[in-house]
Amino acid sequence: MATVPGRIGELNMARRAPGEGALYKRADGMWIGTVDLPPGEDGKRRRRTVSSKDKATALQKLRKLHRQIEDGAINPAKVTLTVDDWLKHWLDNIAARQLNPRTLQTYRSAVKKNISPHIGTTKLVKLTPAKIRSMHTQIVSAGRSTRTAEIAHRILSKALKDAVREGLLTKNIAENVPAPKVLSKERGALTTDQARAVLKNAFDRGDSMATRYAAALLTGARQGELLGLQWDRVDLVNGTLDLSWQLQRLPMKRDADPESPKRFSVPAGFEHIPLYRGTALTRPKTAKSMRLIPLPMPLAALLAEYREAQIPNEWGLVWVSEQFRPIRPIDDLEAWRDALAAVGAPEVPIHAARHTTASLLMESGVDAHVIASIMGHSNIVTTRGYQHVSGDLARQALSALDGLLSGD
Numbered sequence: 001m002a003t004v005p006g007r008i009g010e011l012n013m014a015r016r017a018p019g020e021g022a023l024y025k026r027a028d029g030m031w032i033g034t035v036d037l038p039p040g041e042d043g044k045r046r047r048r049t050v051s052s053k054d055k056a057t058a059l060q061k062l063r064k065l066h067r068q069i070e071d072g073a074i075n076p077a078k079v080t081l082t083v084d085d086w087l088k089h090w091l092d093n094i095a096a097r098q099l100n101p102r103t104l105q106t107y108r109s110a111v112k113k114n115i116s117p118h119i120g121t122t123k124l125v126k127l128t129p130a131k132i133r134s135m136h137t138q139i140v141s142a143g144r145s146t147r148t149a150e151i152a153h154r155i156l157s158k159a160l161k162d163a164v165r166e167g168l169l170t171k172n173i174a175e176n177v178p179a180p181k182v183l184s185k186e187r188g189a190l191t192t193d194q195a196r197a198v199l200k201n202a203f204d205r206g207d208s209m210a211t212r213y214a215a216a217l218l219t220g221a222r223q224g225e226l227l228g229l230q231w232d233r234v235d236l237v238n239g240t241l242d243l244s245w246q247l248q249r250l251p252m253k254r255d256a257d258p259e260s261p262k263r264f265s266v267p268a269g270f271e272h273i274p275l276y277r278g279t280a281l282t283r284p285k286t287a288k289s290m291r292l293i294p295l296p297m298p299l300a301a302l303l304a305e306y307r308e309a310q311i312p313n314e315w316g317l318v319w320v321s322e323q324f325r326p327i328r329p330i331d332d333l334e335a336w337r338d339a340l341a342a343v344g345a346p347e348v349p350i351h352a353a354r355h356t357t358a359s360l361l362m363e364s365g366v367d368a369h370v371i372a373s374i375m376g377h378s379n380i381v382t383t384r385g386y387q388h389v390s391g392d393l394a395r396q397a398l399s400a401l402d403g404l405l406s407g408d
Contacts, residue, residue, distance in 0.1 A: 022036075022062075023055075031054065031059075033049060033065070035048045035049075050062050081168065082120065083121070083127060084120035085124070086159065086163055087111050087115065090159045091108055095159075097267055101267075102248055107155055110151055114149070115152050118139070125168075128173065129173060129176055135149075135156075136149045157174035161175075189348060189356040190356045194345045195404055196404050197343040197345065198213060198339050199405060207339065209339070211299075211318075211319075213336065213339060213353075214298075215241075215303075216353040217353055217404060218296050218298070219293055219357065219374075220353070220354045222246065226318075227247040227319065227332060228245050228246045228281050228326075229319070230315065230316040231307065232316055234295070236303060239294055240292050242292050244284075246283075247281060247326055247329075248279070248281070248282045249280075251264065252278055275315050293374060298405040336353075354375060357374075358371055
């Protein structure tokens, strides 16, 4: 057996099988596994070791060490890991287990477009408040909104918080930097006359989506909530809509059968109901979004009539395409634009129909906390926070919009 100079005692080197790495048996019978790490900025050589009296155990530890280093869970020298290195590992191994697929996709896009180009090559331990503030400035200077800069800041802060938990940082530097202030802009809303004109024209020409537009304007429900609404969650007798699910497109596994109930690439335990191919029903992102809202009487009457004339679909959806499939959000947006253009109304996105509802309720003198409860979103109006609002009070508020359909 060969000896290894420079060590105390005689080290018996063992033949290594492929994939075992630097594994050797010491003279005292201990099996030692070593991994050479990249040198730090001081140029010094670094090495991590594992040991066990049992060769198989030592090999298992060595392979685990290799995986941890490759995944970024172990920072070889703390000074070598860049912001990009950590964000990639964080997205793939931490955020992916905590977020729903759509949110994870948003995070990846924000990292790629708004974080990495500005601070990606910065060493993680060298990140400073000044560099983060510079990132904010560069995002806005590139023509993006202050809201985009704020989202990038929040995502970076979450990633750094987990870096602290992993022992890569001693503190989350982003917490010492105020997030960019979002400048409020007019998001667009239809006037009462414009909303009435859109609905009247849609019903007069027999548009199959007329009731969908009415639901958007009379309840403020979000696009996904209405496209995913099923008849068994529409209570026409008691006048309520259960918005506990929303329509969403989910990423599919590679080569998955498009009809398989397990076709989606989602985290274990992610609650969803498969519909057609890439579409599914998912839970809203917060408990506050899962709400039971009042159904205005005029809308209830319209839905009852619409249901009688509708050909049933296999998912029990209230609105489907001409092919009897879940409506794609992009097709929904196109149809709404056509409805606006038909009466010369401004091109207000269907998402902003929620703001039309809020504006109309405010014009009708409805209290802000009531509006917040109906809309399920505290940022649409300025409130002191959510308060409990009874169904009767909320229904009374929505009745202020009955004139949209009655023409009063």
